[in-house]
Amino acid sequence: MEVEKKYITSEELLKHNKPGDLWISIQGKVYNVTEWAKEHPGGDTPFINLAGHDVTDAFIAYHPGTAWAYLDRLFTGFHLKDFQVSEISKDYRKLASEFSKQGLFEKKGHVTMYSLISVAVMMFLVVYGVLKSESVLVHLGCAMILGMLWIQSAYVGHDSGHSNVMSSRGFNKLAQILSGNCLTGISIAWWKWTHNAHHISCNSLDHDPDLQHIPVFAVSTSFFRTLTSHFYGRKLEFDSLARFFVSYQHFTFYPVMCVARVNLFVQTLLLLFSTRKVPDRALNIMGILVFWTWFPLLVSYLPNWPERVMFVLASFAVCSLQHIQFCLNHFSANVYVGKPTGNDWFEKQASGTLDISCSTWMDWFFGGLQFQLEHHLFPRMPRCQLRKISPIVVELCKKHNLPYRSLSFWDANVRTIRTLRTAALQARDLTNPVPKNLLWEAVNTHG
Numbered sequence: 426m427e428v429e430k431k432y433i434t435s436e437e438l439l440k441h442n443k444p445g446d447l448w449i450s451i452q453g454k455v456y457n458v459t460e461w462a463k464e465h466p467g468g469d470t471p472f473i474n475l476a477g478h479d480v481t482d483a484f485i486a487y488h489p490g491t492a493w494a495y496l497d498r499l500f501t502g503f504h505l506k507d508f509q510v511s512e513i514s515k516d517y518r519k520l521a522s523e524f525s526k527q528g529l530f531e532k533k534g535h536v537t538m539y540s541l542i543s544v545a546v547m548m549f550l551v552v553y554g555v556l557k558s559e560s561v562l563v564h565l566g567c568a569m570i571l572g573m574l575w576i577q578s579a580y581v582g583h584d585s586g587h588s589n590v591m592s593s594r595g596f597n598k599l600a601q602i603l604s605g606n607c608l609t610g611i612s613i614a615w616w617k618w619t620h621n622a623h624h625i626s627c628n629s630l631d632h633d634p635d636l637q638h639i640p641v642f643a644v645s646t647s648f649f650r651t652l653t654s655h656f657y658g659r660k661l662e663f664d665s666l667a668r669f670f671v672s673y674q675h676f677t678f679y680p681v682m683c684v685a686r687v688n689l690f691v692q693t694l695l696l697l698f699s700t701r702k703v704p705d706r707a708l709n710i711m712g713i714l715v716f717w718t719w720f721p722l723l724v725s726y727l728p729n730w731p732e733r734v735m736f737v738l739a740s741f742a743v744c745s746l747q748h749i750q751f752c753l754n755h756f757s758a759n760v761y762v763g764k765p766t767g768n769d770w771f772e773k774q775a776s777g778t779l780d781i782s783c784s785t786w787m788d789w790f791f792g793g794l795q796f797q798l799e800h801h802l803f804p805r806m807p808r809c810q811l812r813k814i815s816p817i818v819v820e821l822c823k824k825h826n827l828p829y830r831s832l833s834f835w836d837a838n839v840r841t842i843r844t845l846r847t848a849a850l851q852a853r854d855l856t857n858p859v860p861k862n863l864l865w866e867a868v869n870t871h872g
Contacts, residue, residue: 432506435479442477444469448501449767450479453508456499466704470622470656474632478767479505482514483625485521486770486804489530513825517771517802520821524803524814530588534809537590537600540581544608547574555726561735564727568736572743575686578608579747580792580808586617588805598705606712610720611686612693614709619692622656624804628760628777631655635755640667641681642674644756644844646851652762672853675846682745682752683738753837754779754797757844758830774801775822779840780815780831788812798822798829 438455441448447459449472458476462469467487475483484492510518524530547570554567582605584590591597605613619634626632630645631652639648639661648671652661663671670677697703697710727733759776781795793808794800799818800811822829832840 431503433503434506435508438479438505439477444473447472447476449476450505450508451481451484451496453479453505454496455501455503455505456496457501458499461499463702467621468618468704470618471625474622474625474655474764475767479508480767481510482517482770483767485518486802489805490525511768513771513821513827514768516821516824520817521803524806529810529814530803530805530807532810533588533590533807536807536809537581537584540577541600541604544574544578544581544604547571547577548608552723555723555736559728561732564732564736565739568739569743571740572746575609575740575744576747577789577792578604579611580794582609582611582613582616583620583792583794584808586613586620588807590807598708602705602708602712606709607715610693610713610716611689612697612709612713614703614705615689615693615696617704618696619656624801626765627773627801628755628758629765630760630762632764635751636760637661639663640670642678642845643667643671643848643852645760646848647760647762648848649852655764668852672849674849675842678752678842678845679745679749682748683742685748686741686744749838750781750791750794753781753834753841754794757837757840759828771802771821771825772827774798775827775829777801778830779837780829781834781837782831783834785812 433455438448438450441457445459447462448455448457450456458465458472462472465472471483471487551567551571551574554563554570558564581590582601585597585600585604589597591600601613605611605616623633623635628636630636630647632655634654634656636644637654637657640663643649643663648661649663651663653659654661693713697706697713703709724733724736727736755777758779761776765773775798778798778801780797780799781791783791783795788795788808793811796808796811796815799815800806800808802818803814806814819829821827
């Protein structure tokens with residue numbers, strides 16, 4: 426006997442969008458994810474940002490086909506009465522299905538193995554050069570190699586964080602801790618927390634933590650109105666201090682990027698020793714202790730303090746290329762204020778991203794993330810497949826009149842600096858007063 430379906434409207438679904446009452450819709454079926462949000466491997470941020478909406482596209486993007494079987498226990502018994510699928514969503518889902526049938530999500534190549542081998546070789550060269558040579562130039566070269574090691578190691582951590590690049594979940598977690606915590610000093614738990622929010626709310630000024638750099642940077646004049654960060658749970662005050670820094674941000678961008686790792690170290694420590702629920706907290710702390718054992722010890726073997734300072738700054742400066750790349754992918758793309766609605770997945774990803782065009786032989790340097798839109802649309806896609814699917818994504822953007830931006834590394838830098846300069850010049854307008862505030866209130870911290 427067929428059971429009569431029960432329905433609710435999109436307006437009624439939207440009422441369940443607060444912590445403690447989180448409902449979503451997938452393919453028109455309504456699920457209560459309030460309790461599941463506490464256990465969700467990706468954290469509760471995706472649910473908090475997308476609750477109250479149909480999230481089919483985001484679910485498809487982040488989950489393999491096996492995940493559908495787990496939804497039944499969360500089903501409320503309701504269906505969405507006014508459920509509709511846009512033409513772009515239909516095409517996106519069809520594309521995801523075709524890629525799955527072709528096995529593109531499983532064909533990972535040997536990228537991870539090659540990356541780990543290159544990281545091991547670079548680590549050997551760095552340690553050998555520091556311990557066995559007395560040459561300042563050799564030590565400088567070792568520092569530059571260490572910067573490249575951090576870049577490549579971060580890509581391994583990124584890949585393993587998005588999908589299982591190893592033979593089992595246990596080995597995958599080991600790869601994350603080694604490549605992230607132990608080698609770079611940046612917690613994979615911190616990365617997952619911020620990175621999931623970034624993907625779900627790509628380029629939302631008040632929900633995407635990757636754009637919330639007040640008082641140092643402001644990519645939009647919307648920050649001049651003092652926004653509330655829903656990720657950090659505090660106001661992003663645009664006070665006199667922020668105005669001063671932002672007014673010169675197009676000059677300070679590259680110098681700040683050279684020491685940006687210091688902020689990442691601080692953010693890692695703030696999260697791991699906060700009262701928030703942190704998955705594998707003890708394991709993450711152990712990994713961080715490994716880094717803060719070998720790195721200072723290595724630096725201590727250098728003969729004097731000038732060389733030690735040179736070594737640290739040089740390694741940070743080389744690694745800044747990766748920090749710059751991440752900024753290029755989003756700083757000059759379109760931004761908005763508010764939550765994503767969940768049913769505009771493709772549009773929001775296309776609007777908020779910028780690709781970097783490069784030759785095939787440079788893929789190792791960019792770690793696949795030069796195909797930023799492709800990665801945002803299909804985050805589980807191994808990086809070795811992104812170049813292959815890029816022409817298909819371009820055609821889909823053309824079909825639906827959506828932006829597809831792909832610039833050279835140089836042009837992307839020019840565009841980013843121009844964006845920062847435009848905001849900087851407007852920040853200097855002294856006819857727009859800002860409230861005075863304490864430095865601590867404006868610093869981008871959490872805990």
